[in-house]
Amino acid sequence: MRQSYNFVQSEDMLVSSYKVLKASDVRQRWSEVVNEVACNKTRVIVEKSGVPVAGVVSPQxxxxxxxxxxxxxxxxxxxxxxxxxxxxxxxxxxxxxxxxxxxxxxxxxxxxxxx
The missing domain is CATH 1.20.5 (Single alpha-helices involved in coiled-coils or other helix-helix interfaces)
Incomplete structure (x- = not known):
């Protein structure tokens, strides 16, 4: 895991946090990443060679x-x-x-x- 940040969204959303992970780490830890997004309201930014390529967010x-x-x-x-x-x-x-x-x-x- 490379970075972790806290942030506040608009008044319609809950306080949340996000992490930046390498694509290879996401592949290896997919189940853990999904659980963290679902249970902890964490967003995950997926990077390849330091470039954001995808995001994993909760259904909400x-x-x-x-x-x-x-x-x-x-x-x-x-x-x-x-x-x-x-x-x-x-x-x-x-x-x-x-x-x-x-x-x-x-x-x-x-x-x-x-x-």
């Missing part, structure tokens, strides 16, 4: 990553739709209207903007 992590991908795809779609809707609006006018809408929205809230 995979589900979280898939949900994140889905949300990002939705966001990209929304952004594309917005670009299309405003494609004929000059940038200066667009920026002015956005600033006005933001100011209007802030004036309707009872407290400070969320952090």
């Amino acid at each position: 992590d995979l589900e979280w990553l898939q949900e994140r991908d889905r949300r990002m795809a939705e966001l990209r779609q929304t952004m594309d739709e917005m670009r299309q809707a405003f494609r004929d609006v000059p940038p200066e006018e667009f920026n002015r209207e956005v600033a006005r809408a933001v100011q209007e929205s802030r004036s309707r809230t009872d407290g400070p903007p969320p952090a």
